[in-house]
Amino acid sequence: MKKLLDDPDNAVEDSLSGFAAAHAGEVEVHGLGGSGPHFVTRSGGPVTGKVGLVSGGGSGHEPLHAGFVGDGMLDAAVPGAVFTSPTPDQIVPAIQAADAGAGVLAIVKNYTGDILNFETAVELAEAEDVEVATVVVNDDVAVEDSLYTAGRRGVAGTVAVEKIAGAAAVRGDDLAGVKAVAERVIANVRSMGVALAACTVPHVGRPSFDLGDDEIEVGIGIHGEPGRHRMPMASATEITKLLVDPVVQDLQLGQGDRVLLFVNGMGGTPQSELYVVYGRARTLLEERGVTVARSLVGNYVTSLEMQGASVTVLRLDDELEQLWDAPVKTPALHW
Amino acid sequence: MKKLLDDPDNAVEDSLSGFAAAHAGEVEVHGLGGSGPHFVTRSGGPVTGKVGLVSGGGSGHEPLHAGFVGDGMLDAAVPGAVFTSPTPDQIVPAIQAADAGAGVLAIVKNYTGDILNFETAVELAEAEDVEVATVVVNDDVAVEDSLYTAGRRGVAGTVAVEKIAGAAAVRGDDLAGVKAVAERVIANVRSMGVALAACTVPHVGRPSFDLGDDEIEVGIGIHGEPGRHRMPMASATEITKLLVDPVVQDLQLGQGDRVLLFVNGMGGTPQSELYVVYGRARTLLEERGVTVARSLVGNYVTSLEMQGASVTVLRLDDELEQLWDAPVKTPALHW
Numbered sequence: 001m002k003k004l005l006d007d008p009d010n011a012v013e014d015s016l017s018g019f020a021a022a023h024a025g026e027v028e029v030h031g032l033g034g035s036g037p038h039f040v041t042r043s044g045g046p047v048t049g050k051v052g053l054v055s056g057g058g059s060g061h062e063p064l065h066a067g068f069v070g071d072g073m074l075d076a077a078v079p080g081a082v083f084t085s086p087t088p089d090q091i092v093p094a095i096q097a098a099d100a101g102a103g104v105l106a107i108v109k110n111y112t113g114d115i116l117n118f119e120t121a122v123e124l125a126e127a128e129d130v131e132v133a134t135v136v137v138n139d140d141v142a143v144e145d146s147l148y149t150a151g152r153r154g155v156a157g158t159v160a161v162e163k164i165a166g167a168a169a170v171r172g173d174d175l176a177g178v179k180a181v182a183e184r185v186i187a188n189v190r191s192m193g194v195a196l197a198a199c200t201v202p203h204v205g206r207p208s209f210d211l212g213d214d215e216i217e218v219g220i221g222i223h224g225e226p227g228r229h230r231m232p233m234a235s236a237t238e239i240t241k242l243l244v245d246p247v248v249q250d251l252q253l254g255q256g257d258r259v260l261l262f263v264n265g266m267g268g269t270p271q272s273e274l275y276v277v278y279g280r281a282r283t284l285l286e287e288r289g290v291t292v293a294r295s296l297v298g299n300y301v302t303s304l305e306m307q308g309a310s311v312t313v314l315r316l317d318d319e320l321e322q323l324w325d326a327p328v329k330t331p332a333l334h335w
Numbered sequence: 336m337k338k339l340l341d342d343p344d345n346a347v348e349d350s351l352s353g354f355a356a357a358h359a360g361e362v363e364v365h366g367l368g369g370s371g372p373h374f375v376t377r378s379g380g381p382v383t384g385k386v387g388l389v390s391g392g393g394s395g396h397e398p399l400h401a402g403f404v405g406d407g408m409l410d411a412a413v414p415g416a417v418f419t420s421p422t423p424d425q426i427v428p429a430i431q432a433a434d435a436g437a438g439v440l441a442i443v444k445n446y447t448g449d450i451l452n453f454e455t456a457v458e459l460a461e462a463e464d465v466e467v468a469t470v471v472v473n474d475d476v477a478v479e480d481s482l483y484t485a486g487r488r489g490v491a492g493t494v495a496v497e498k499i500a501g502a503a504a505v506r507g508d509d510l511a512g513v514k515a516v517a518e519r520v521i522a523n524v525r526s527m528g529v530a531l532a533a534c535t536v537p538h539v540g541r542p543s544f545d546l547g548d549d550e551i552e553v554g555i556g557i558h559g560e561p562g563r564h565r566m567p568m569a570s571a572t573e574i575t576k577l578l579v580d581p582v583v584q585d586l587q588l589g590q591g592d593r594v595l596l597f598v599n600g601m602g603g604t605p606q607s608e609l610y611v612v613y614g615r616a617r618t619l620l621e622e623r624g625v626t627v628a629r630s631l632v633g634n635y636v637t638s639l640e641m642q643g644a645s646v647t648v649l650r651l652d653d654e655l656e657q658l659w660d661a662p663v664k665t666p667a668l669h670w
Contacts, residue, residue, distance in 0.1 A: 002531040004608035015607040018614030022630040061604040196337040269398040272350040273339035279353030295357040
């Protein structure tokens with residue numbers, strides 16, 4: 001294993017420490033140097049009267065979630081160990097830190113461990129008089145149920161949920177309102193991914209799965225969980241079609257629909273290839289009469305250095321589009 | 336070779352086509368579909384009265400340079416074939432498109448092919464009555480002369496040159512003034528990189544070089560050119576020291592100096608590891624009394640999917656810091 005790390009067991013701490021220094025003044029990382037559980041908040045604390053937003057999950061998907069802490073998106077993020085759910089003792093102080101009196105929305109990706117630990121944490125925070133609502137993101141159309149979930153997995157669509165719910169909170173929506181917006185995004189966003197090569201979890205030290213030199217895994221999860229099927233390497237056009245078709249079908253997209261098209265890199269694929277996939281996906285959508293009104297291309301929900309990409313489509317309406325366009329200022333998303 | 340491409344010989348065209356669609360309204364890509372030579376300009380054309388900025392080089396380093404076209408940075412970018420200098424017939428129309436009457440600064444990375452082709456293009460553009468000045472970026476301290484250069488190579492420091500010169504042009508500096516600012520950045524910026532694994536050029540189809548399972552190349556160039564030496568894999572702390580020390584020595588940095596610290600990913604290394612390197616580099620600088628006043632961490636000057644990173648340090652003064660902070664709005668850099 002060749003990684004730019006010191007002690008693999010300390011990878012999350014060391015990375016968060018660099019992240020904190022690079023973004024001082026924007027975000028604050030709590031728990032460094034063994035001072036407590038790790039969580040990340042906006043510098044300056046929550047905004048009085050605004051609903052707080054908290055998300056979290058295993059590390060290894062950077063910039064998700066800590067890179068999305070800031071104006072217009074998350075108030076706090078909770079990074080677990082690599083590919084491992086954060087613990088309730090991390091989540092509770094993050095929820096408390098995000099609360100400015102208007103309650104907190106917890107945005108949870110659908111993995112059994114995340115669900116259980118957030119549930120426990122929410123109960124504990126509520127016992128401390130924080131009002132908390134929860135939404136579960138489950139945008140991955142590749143598989144029903146999986147190695148780590150009951151029901152569909154939560155993957156790159158999470159970025160859209162966090163961005164749009166964040167804008168609703170800034171707009172002044174109350175907790176029920178922000179939750180309703182988040183659920184509308186979840187109901188309208190779908191994703192599917194492909195892996196060309198596996199990643200290696202630092203403290204494991206060997207690739208998460210084996211793929212042959214000419215083999216790809218279609219429908220891969222963001223932890224390298226099995227997808228729909230393995231197949232021989234194919235062209236970008238063929239692969240993109242295998243990702244876009246199930247998404248379009250699940251959303252029942254057609255003539256007159258307007259969407260956000262998000263091509264996400266898994267971490268080890270060059271940006272130039274992501275743009276090729278984006279171009280192919282856009283053509284496939286347009287051939288069905290779907291208008292691509294907004295776009296995002298880049299590494300936003302990664303799986304360490306996995307090679308591959310995912311396609312996320314969000315069906316837009318005027319309100320979702322306005323909320324997507326609203327200003328955002330975080331380490332990883334800024335406009 | 337597993338890449339998300341159709342015809343490898345068409346990789347640049349296909350990627351630029353996706354880039355154009357994803358960033359419509361921000362940038363315009365010329366020459367798609369065989370309609371002429373490839374170059375990229377800001378949508379809406381150059382800004383009247385402002386010095387135009389043009390840069391270019393081989394593709395495969397995305398987002399450099401096309402991702403930096405926009406308000407506060409480049410007016411035009413010229414992408415060559417992968418790892419291959421753009422040709423004069425691409426560069427000339429880019430220079431012409433960037434000219435709004437105040438002249439054009441060409442920012443060239445120090446590679447023999449780039450130098451020659453830009454020289455030819457500048458002569459041709461001048462014959463068409465465009466005033467052009469040229470600066471050559473040569474920030475890589477790893478080697479004097481190399482496979483592709485006389486003198487030091489131009490690498491990630493180019494981002495700082497483009498950003499800061501771009502801000503000087505927006506401020507209203509004339510061509511001589513913008514050139515002087517760019518040269519001041521070049522005089523004060525140094526970089527050095529390391530590769531953990533090679534990349535594969537699409538139309539070649541095999542890795543650019545071989546590295547053993549436990550071997551790294553220190554001082555690597557952005558095309559996989561040989562560096563200073565190969566050595567066994569080491570810790571992030573040890574590797575970062577090998578990158579930072581030559582940079583500090585070359586810039587003669589010490590007590591009281593204030594710098595921008597830029598940790599750049601080569602394309603295939605997770606962001607989490609870049610932050611580890613950033614943290615280690617920052618500590619090494621602070622131990623010498625150097626203040627890290629500004630930071631940038633991410634994949635900005637890549638080598639396709641190469642695994643590795645580079646450290647760039649720019650010695651700041653008040654003016655360079657203000658110009659770095661000035662607003663920028665491009666596909667890849669935005670604040």
